[in-house]
Amino acid sequence: MNPSKVEKVAGSGNKFIHMADNRSDYYLNLVPGFKNWDMVGSEAILAARFGVVTDAYKRPIKYCPESSFTLRNGIVAAKSKSIYEFCNNTIEQCSGIPLEMNHKKI
Numbered sequence: 001m002n003p004s005k006v007e008k009v010a011g012s013g014n015k016f017i018h019m020a021d022n023r024s025d026y027y028l029n030l031v032p033g034f035k036n037w038d039m040v041g042s043e044a045i046l047a048a049r050f051g052v053v054t055d056a057y058k059r060p061i062k063y064c065p066e067s068s069f070t071l072r073n074g075i076v077a078a079k080s081k082s083i084y085e086f087c088n089n090t091i092e093q094c095s096g097i098p099l100e101m102n103h104k105k106i
Helices: 012-020 037-050 083-095 099-105
Strands: 024-029 052-054 075-076
Touching: 012 024, 012 037, 012 075, 024 083, 037 052, 037 075, 037 099, 075 083, 083 099
Parallel strands: none
Antiparallel strands: 024 075, 052 075
């Protein structure tokens, strides 16, 4: 990757659009606090392009009012299943702990 070509993108929705447009591969944010309305449309677009979106525990995102419309278990997304698995495995190997334990530390 050429650092001079790295594009900074704000907002989780924009990051998903970058993946759907093949301008990025993977997105990880383990900080809780995303709102349903910030994620649901972006996830639908990425899923339509065969992307993968889960929480830090590798579970599908649940959008429900019981959670105060707040996602608390982080966001893990990739433009394909193979990239999702490769990046998650790399993070777990380098940190020495599973992704969900990284989330608990945060």
